[in-house]
Amino acid sequence: MANDIQKTKKASLSTQGYRGTRDFFPEDQRLKKYVYAKIHTVMHSFGYEEYNGPIVEHLELYAAKSSEEIVREQLYSFKDKGERTLAIRPEMTPTLARMIASKQRELTRPIRWYSIPTCMRFERPQRGRLREFDQLNVDLFGGIPLDEDVEIILTAIEVLKSVGATDEQFTVKVNHRGIINAFLDHNLSISKDIIPQLLRLLDKRDKISSEVFHTECKKLELDDKKIESLEVFLNSSIEEIIQILKENSLDAIELKKRIDILKELTNSQCVKFSPDIMRGFDYYTGMVFEVFDNHPDNNRALFGGGRYDNLVGAFGGDELPGIGYGMGDVAILNFMESHNLTPKLKKETDVCVLRFSENDRLDSLKISTILRNYQIKVEAPIVQSKFGKQIQNAEKSGAKAVVFRGNDELQNNLFAVKWLHSGEQETFAIEKSGYEQFIKKLKNI
Amino acid sequence: MANDIQKTKKASLSTQGYRGTRDFFPEDQRLKKYVYAKIHTVMHSFGYEEYNGPIVEHLELYAAKSSEEIVREQLYSFKDKGERTLAIRPEMTPTLARMIASKQRELTRPIRWYSIPTCMRFERPQRGRLREFDQLNVDLFGGIPLDEDVEIILTAIEVLKSVGATDEQFTVKVNHRGIINAFLDHNLSISKDIIPQLLRLLDKRDKISSEVFHTECKKLELDDKKIESLEVFLNSSIEEIIQILKENSLDAIELKKRIDILKELTNSQCVKFSPDIMRGFDYYTGMVFEVFDNHPDNNRALFGGGRYDNLVGAFGGDELPGIGYGMGDVAILNFMESHNLTPKLKKETDVCVLRFSENDRLDSLKISTILRNYQIKVEAPIVQSKFGKQIQNAEKSGAKAVVFRGNDELQNNLFAVKWLHSGEQETFAIEKSGYEQFIKKLKNI
Known part of the structure; x- marks a missing residue:
């Protein structure tokens, strides 16, 4: 390594940055600042306060709080010169949890917090995904779940509208983990051990063919009849699902309340029930949602979030249920591009x-x-x-x-x-x- | 390591972040945003445009562009999962140089750029110095040196004034590397090999006793007479120095022009000639300056900068002379605290x-x-x-x-x-x- 450096010192240095990172020249930075100014305005209009934390944390924090995929495959971890093992933050939630836990008794409820941290994950760079990205994190704790769930989705909708989006350009697909759990448990009698694997399979259903889905279901010991019931279920409306689940439909009834309120408040159809929205993380325990771009050229999940019950438990704190989401800057910039919402911003000298x-x-x-x-x-x-x-x-x-x-x-x-x-x-x-x-x-x- | 993680997962996690980093709770973040809003306003009022770059770069970039002290002792470097050696940015200038070099021909001159990147250095945390910090970087290229030097110092003064400082609360000490070089070379006939070591010694003169300074000077082969001349020189006004240097006083005459203009524009004595301001980095080639807090409890250098001639040379680009400075957020926050300039900012719900x-x-x-x-x-x-x-x-x-x-x-x-x-x-x-x-x-x- 020392030799490599010596050589580079004499030869001409590359002007390329590390793959998956971005240089923000003034015109790029202006656009980013324009979007962030909109986000700040929306968040303040809902009474959310900005916070921030370190770009590195002790590795233990992520080992305890992040998903296995992140910890094993995507973490930039290293030792400092004092042999402490650290990692560059791959997501903000572990830091949020640590900060909340450190002042849990002092903080006034409800807690409405947001942040736009820079994060890094070792991934293959592709459209909508880079190794270094900023991610709007919005979280809400200490209220009534129904109110919190409605509010958090409203903030997400308003962020998109603030950059010029209309209701028709995106869909907020909502689901409740309890709905699919109740169906798998009570209606299909799937054993509890298999449910997590099946949920992961459902999460990637739109990325695989129907045949592969069938094969994988069979590997998880679902027979043809169960697979058919599952597919019918996944194509049902929330009202039908309430019928299907009968006495186990409590979560579905609760979710319907949220959808109805959001329909009335937004005066639109942009919030839709979608029983196959799972969200990758294991810690979501209630409503989950994902926002999709409706543009045919960019028809993909932009971002999402959900409800969790025990953010600060790992720190020995009291249970603190809440809901939150994370929206990457790359996702919103792509969304704006696909809908021609990117403004041409000039330097503003007078x-x-x-x-x-x-x-x-x-x-x-x-x-x-x-x-x-x-x-x-x-x-x-x-x-x-x-x-x-x-x-x-x-x-x-x-x-x-x-x-x-x-x-x-x-x-x-x-x-x-x-x-x-x-x-x-x-x-x-x-x-x-x-x-x-x-x-x-x-x-x- | 794997075992350690396992253990932590079960025990209660610490709510402490990594030493030398900060958690910004909403009240802290409000203060930071208040200061940054002031900085943005000042920079825009001078026509400067914001840019930003990645928080990690290839190690080679810092090896080529940063000081030896940074590279050897302060860098957080590591390999990614693809075996590329990276480092978290310890300073912004190498990224700035890389970005400018990559578009050198396209960029309209003059280039007035600023950024407030987060940086990390492995140092012992102490007052005014943390391991993770933000640093305002302001740089100016492509103009007449005299105009550039005056403007860059004006921006620094206006940043301090924007948070409420008065001219009496700080001093901008300016020097020119050519002045001390001319004196050491022509008046004292110090050999060129020794000059860099002597400059480093002068740089730390205010942190060591007069005796230690003498001893160290003697180690560098200065006899008593030369040491005396040097000390007289270091206590001279710019006018006296112009006399002392005679035909070698060109840089001193140039520096005097800058000081005179700044006195007239600021209508104050806050800009002062100070022949012992060296600045740590080896790459400064012209005027250098350091801003000092005049408060008796915080009487220290807050930040500084200077002129460099060859920012992009390592990339095989054309010479691009410029001037810039870097101001840590910790420095300005401490300055505000020592002068009672820290506002009490409340949440702003209507x-x-x-x-x-x-x-x-x-x-x-x-x-x-x-x-x-x-x-x-x-x-x-x-x-x-x-x-x-x-x-x-x-x-x-x-x-x-x-x-x-x-x-x-x-x-x-x-x-x-x-x-x-x-x-x-x-x-x-x-x-x-x-x-x-x-x-x-x-x-x-």
């Missing part, structure tokens, strides 16, 4: 101050400073070039006006303004009233 | 909607939704509790008003508002005009 010689440096800097004191975004000249070239640069910066002082203006205590949208030019007195007149005009463009 | 039974759930949710559509921050009820308790919770949330519907209001198509600042109560029609009247009053509080 004014460029020009300069023509070494002698007017101080003068141009003073003007720049005064304008900034009025909260104007000003680019001061740091190159000397011809008037035309400086105008061109100002146009690239998105400036509305350029400000300069020629000989006339210098002699008469004025400054000149050229408005870039019209090409018109005018002068203002180089004193408080002149600056204020200029700024008033500038703000009206 | 309205809490109340609920008294299972029956008014949908009603309260509808009101919440309508108010949010008017950009009001609304907490919907997710618990059912007594009126008094709900009012208490609303007060904790910082709400200005609570909204509810009792029997009277239900019968008369009204909603009731209790203003929390006065305790007064009034009703509005549950229709567009009623909501708008309410919101108008709310915004005037």
